[in-house]
Amino acid sequence: MTTKTRGRQRVNSIGLEFADYKGQPTTLCQGCGHNSIANQIIQVAFELNLRPHEIIKLSGIGCSSKSPAYFLGMSHGFNALHGRMPSIGTGALMANHHLKAIGVSGDGDTGSIGMGQFKHICRRNVRMVYIVENNGVYGLTKGQFSATADEDQTLKYAGTNEFPPVDICQEAIIAGCGFVARSFSGDPKQVRELLKAALSHRGTAVLDIISPCVAFNNEDTSTKSYGYGRKYEEPLHDIGYVPQRDEIMIDDYAPGEMKVVQLHDGSLIQLRKLDMNYDPSSRREALTRLEKAASREEFVTGLIYFNPDRPNLAEISNIVDTPLAHLSDEQLRPGPDKLQKVLDRFL
Amino acid sequence: MAIMEPAIRPMPAEPAGDEAVVNDFAFVVATANGTGSQTANLTLLRALFKMGIPVNGKNIFPSNIQGLPTWYHIRVSHEGYVARRETAEVLLAFNEATVFNDIRDLPAGGVCLYNDDWRNVPEREDVTMYGIPVNQFLREVGAKGKFRDRYTNMIYVGAMAQLFGIELEAIDEALMYHFSGRRKIVDGNMKIINLAYDWVAENIEKTDKYRVERIENSPVTGQMLITGNEAAALGSLFGGVTVVAWYPITPSTSLVDAINGLIDLRQDPETGKNTCVVIQSEDELAAIGMLLGAGWAGARAMTATSGPGISLMAEFAGLGYFAEIPAVIWDIQRVGPSTGLPTRTSQGDVLFTYFLGHGDTKNVVLLPATVAECFEFGSTSFNLASELQTPVFVLSDLDLGMNTWMTPPFSYPEEPIKRGKVLTAEEVAEKGFARYKDVDQDGIGYRTLPGNTHPLAAYFTRGTGHDENAVYSERPDDWLENMDRIKRKFETARQIVPAPIVDYNPEASIGIIAYGTTLPAIEEARDRMAADGQKTSFMRLRSLPVNDAVRDFVSRHEWVYVIEMNRDGQMHSILSLEMPDFATKMISLAYLDGMPLTARWIVEAIEEKEQSR
Numbered sequence: 001m002t003t004k005t006r007g008r009q010r011v012n013s014i015g016l017e018f019a020d021y022k023g024q025p026t027t028l029c030q031g032c033g034h035n036s037i038a039n040q041i042i043q044v045a046f047e048l049n050l051r052p053h054e055i056i057k058l059s060g061i062g063c064s065s066k067s068p069a070y071f072l073g074m075s076h077g078f079n080a081l082h083g084r085m086p087s088i089g090t091g092a093l094m095a096n097h098h099l100k101a102i103g104v105s106g107d108g109d110t111g112s113i114g115m116g117q118f119k120h121i122c123r124r125n126v127r128m129v130y131i132v133e134n135n136g137v138y139g140l141t142k143g144q145f146s147a148t149a150d151e152d153q154t155l156k157y158a159g160t161n162e163f164p165p166v167d168i169c170q171e172a173i174i175a176g177c178g179f180v181a182r183s184f185s186g187d188p189k190q191v192r193e194l195l196k197a198a199l200s201h202r203g204t205a206v207l208d209i210i211s212p213c214v215a216f217n218n219e220d221t222s223t224k225s226y227g228y229g230r231k232y233e234e235p236l237h238d239i240g241y242v243p244q245r246d247e248i249m250i251d252d253y254a255p256g257e258m259k260v261v262q263l264h265d266g267s268l269i270q271l272r273k274l275d276m277n278y279d280p281s282s283r284r285e286a287l288t289r290l291e292k293a294a295s296r297e298e299f300v301t302g303l304i305y306f307n308p309d310r311p312n313l314a315e316i317s318n319i320v321d322t323p324l325a326h327l328s329d330e331q332l333r334p335g336p337d338k339l340q341k342v343l344d345r346f347l
Numbered sequence: 348m349a350i351m352e353p354a355i356r357p358m359p360a361e362p363a364g365d366e367a368v369v370n371d372f373a374f375v376v377a378t379a380n381g382t383g384s385q386t387a388n389l390t391l392l393r394a395l396f397k398m399g400i401p402v403n404g405k406n407i408f409p410s411n412i413q414g415l416p417t418w419y420h421i422r423v424s425h426e427g428y429v430a431r432r433e434t435a436e437v438l439l440a441f442n443e444a445t446v447f448n449d450i451r452d453l454p455a456g457g458v459c460l461y462n463d464d465w466r467n468v469p470e471r472e473d474v475t476m477y478g479i480p481v482n483q484f485l486r487e488v489g490a491k492g493k494f495r496d497r498y499t500n501m502i503y504v505g506a507m508a509q510l511f512g513i514e515l516e517a518i519d520e521a522l523m524y525h526f527s528g529r530r531k532i533v534d535g536n537m538k539i540i541n542l543a544y545d546w547v548a549e550n551i552e553k554t555d556k557y558r559v560e561r562i563e564n565s566p567v568t569g570q571m572l573i574t575g576n577e578a579a580a581l582g583s584l585f586g587g588v589t590v591v592a593w594y595p596i597t598p599s600t601s602l603v604d605a606i607n608g609l610i611d612l613r614q615d616p617e618t619g620k621n622t623c624v625v626i627q628s629e630d631e632l633a634a635i636g637m638l639l640g641a642g643w644a645g646a647r648a649m650t651a652t653s654g655p656g657i658s659l660m661a662e663f664a665g666l667g668y669f670a671e672i673p674a675v676i677w678d679i680q681r682v683g684p685s686t687g688l689p690t691r692t693s694q695g696d697v698l699f700t701y702f703l704g705h706g707d708t709k710n711v712v713l714l715p716a717t718v719a720e721c722f723e724f725g726s727t728s729f730n731l732a733s734e735l736q737t738p739v740f741v742l743s744d745l746d747l748g749m750n751t752w753m754t755p756p757f758s759y760p761e762e763p764i765k766r767g768k769v770l771t772a773e774e775v776a777e778k779g780f781a782r783y784k785d786v787d788q789d790g791i792g793y794r795t796l797p798g799n800t801h802p803l804a805a806y807f808t809r810g811t812g813h814d815e816n817a818v819y820s821e822r823p824d825d826w827l828e829n830m831d832r833i834k835r836k837f838e839t840a841r842q843i844v845p846a847p848i849v850d851y852n853p854e855a856s857i858g859i860i861a862y863g864t865t866l867p868a869i870e871e872a873r874d875r876m877a878a879d880g881q882k883t884s885f886m887r888l889r890s891l892p893v894n895d896a897v898r899d900f901v902s903r904h905e906w907v908y909v910i911e912m913n914r915d916g917q918m919h920s921i922l923s924l925e926m927p928d929f930a931t932k933m934i935s936l937a938y939l940d941g942m943p944l945t946a947r948w949i950v951e952a953i954e955e956k957e958q959s960r
Binding site: 338 | 586619629646805807809810
């Protein structure tokens with residue numbers, strides 16, 4: 001990564017300091033996994049030399065959805081309604097399909113009230129990084145189970161959860177999403193590499209990041225706790241993101257040890273295989289692996305499914321190159337001759 | 348059949364006597380849904396129109412795809428009246444299942460064309476009955492399968508033409524329109540029409556008094572026939588719509604269908620790429636969410652929906668109001684509450700849309716009454732939404748949206764494309780930027796769009812409390828200031844929304860206030876009342892919020908009747924809230940049974956009130 005220093009500050013290759021990518025100070029609990037994820041977003045945006053004005057930050061309602069205020073303060077942000085961030089993102093990216101969107105949601109925002117919009121944004125393949133900060137619990141309303149909570153789990157005030165958990169990754173794959181990953185906020189390196197790859201993906205990229213709630217759901221027995229994550233995280237591979245311009249060095253690994261996949265913008269994902277047999281390009285294998293992990297309560301992380309082939313909504317919509325938000329008056333209103341021609345049809 | 352009975356039960360015929368009735372009566376075509384009868388209906392309508400006769404066509408249809416009864420009413424009126432009449436004097440009985448009630452419902456002196464092959468057709472001595480041997484024709488032309496229904500329709504058209512004087516050339520022209528100039532198909536249809544036309548001439552003696560006649564130098568020559576939904580689609584495409592997000596719902600669907608049908612207007616001729624995208628969303632919540640996302644990022648975004656969709660949009664409407672995001676929502680009103688009568692018309696969403704959203708919310712509402720206004724508001728709505736940075740609701744209804752109306756050709760929009768207070772990067776550098784600051788004292792802040800390159804251009808849009816820099820705030824003074832400013836913005840809106848149209852009669856002691864598609868019935872009712880010596884003034888509201896012109900109008904009259912198509916007098920309630928000191932001067936005349944209002948109802952309702960005063 002090419003960074004210089006300006007005074008004592010690090011400066012990236014578009015001349016922005018690390019601090020330029022920060023947001024307001026967080027108001028979330030100390031130790032909340034969401035803060036770590038916000039910090040990784042700042043780090044990644046700085047490292048990738050992203051132009052803040054080209055990014056929009058979107059969220060729904062809940063603890064997770066507050067976090068866009070805490071990163072990329074020079075980017076436009078939209079804190080929408082509970083479960084409705086996908087529709088806001090879809091509209092915004094129709095108005096201006098050159099923008100890059102980072103959406104932050106939670107397990108309540110996505111797995112319950114927003115399940116419909118979540119499935120449909122995946123189906124439409126809107127070009128957005130869709131992060132689910134998944135802690136299995138409602139924080140702002142003080143400790144109710146969410147739809148991703150473990151079955152039979154007992155919490156102090158909420159009692160025992162009798163219902164099976166929603167698996168965000170499975171739902172995404174079934175809905176047609178072409179980039180589905182799971183990670184752990186306690187594994188910042190993996191979160192960063194996945195974020196970078198997701199930002200280069202052509203369509204919707206879902207990152208289901210287990211992000212422990214230190215206030216309500218951090219007992220070691222919970223699959224959404226730091227203790228559990230640290231002990232049981234099972235990465236499918238070591239993941240490395242290589243920007244388009246950097247030279248790739250794959251000679252370090254013996255054949256078969258490294259899988260390289262190309263993203264839409266020409267950048268690459270290197271997957272150094274830990275699970276030698278896992279193939280993230282197979283939808284069936286991805287679902288089988290997730291199903292196996294769910295039944296054994298295994299915490300599998302990494303890029304679970306990847307398919308760069310489906311065009312995104314803006315491509316399908318065949319939009320003119322100029323963003324619709326910036327069309328000229330002439331492009332917005334056809335001439336009088338055009339009106340006359342249409343009216344003749346009704347005479 | 349219980350579906351329709353009470354609604355179309357006619358009143359006694361209005362014109363009595365034996366003298367010929369020319370160009371002043373109504374046809375009703377009784378048919379079944381999905382039999383292709385709409386081709387015959389529209390052919391008759393357009394043929395009459397081509398003869399220079401003012402017409403209006405209303406489809407009274409069921410919520411059904413195929414098989415249930417449907418009635419198409421065509422009014423011909425040499426005086427140019429286009430309101431619904433309770434009575435249709437001429438019945439085309441296409442539908443054996445409803446023929447009993449259809450004949451029963453004819454006024455004395457009425458006429459019925461029916462299929463002579465049917466058994467048990469009721470007889471009425473005071474109705475002229477013409478039996479047409481439909482099966483004989485079908486055998487003659489060898490019609491099979493689906494063609495039986497289609498040919499039957501054309502047999503009736505031919506018989507009608509002969510009996511009532513509809514010119515074959517006009518029918519030919521109408522068919523050419525309907526089949527987009529495909530001569531061969533038109534010739535096929537004309538063959539059957541001619542067959543029936545000649546047969547009637549030879550075998551039936553006309554004994555009824557109704558006929559039509561070409562009107563030379565007619566005021567409707569050069570006019571078009573179009574539905575309100577088509578006009579709204581066209582208006583929006585010329586108003587600069589860039590994003591349409593919608594969920595199918597009767598009776599709004601044909602608006603978006605029309606946008607899709609005309610989308611070539613908004614394709615780059617060189618690349619074939621689109622300057623307007625249409626997204627069919629998963630529900631109305633997502634539809635309006637997409638509008639707000641798009642409007643926030645600078646698009647001119649719209650949806651078309653109806654009552655149940657508006658209910659679902661309440662949550663986002665409040666966000667749009669509070670976060671101040673432009674969007675245009677066409678509500679083609681149908682009868683509520685709940686699923687209600689999905690294929691019937693109403694003005695039942697006025698109060699709901701005006702206040703849509705929890706907490707203190709008030710919305711800008713446009714009230715088109717004619718197809719020309721549907722076209723006009725296609726541009727006006729986007730300009731107002733952009734200038735006021737707020738969702739704008741356009742309340743059309745099923746009668747206006749789905750029925751076919753005469754109109755002079757629309758003129759090219761005069762008002763330029765307006766984008767409201769949007770700052771460029773240079774302007775941010777020059778003036779600075781605080782999203783919700785009332786710089787101009789009109790309640791409207793300046794906004795920036797995502798993608799603006801100035802480092803200070805970004806802000807955080809939210810539905811939570813915020814200060815003038817859009818930063819989260821729970822401070823009481825911040826809340827108060829912000830809400831007061833938005834209220835000020837609403838006062839600005841009063842001055843720039845479409846003004847009411849007033850026909851003031853200084854000799855009138857009573858005034859009428861109305862809006863939307865009660866217009867044709869009110870025009871006719873006022874003429875009738877004037878003929879009886881009852882002078883009236885008329886103010887037609889074209890938008891909410893109202894301004895001082897309304898107060899002025901009410902103050903000039905002893906009484907003002909507020910006429911509308913809902914149960915509770917919703918506009919009357921709004922006007923009473925706006926002008927509590929005038930509340931007792933305004934009398935609500937509200938009625939809703941799903942059918943468009945008639946002049947007769949208005950005349951009688953006003954008479955009754957006047958007598959009891």
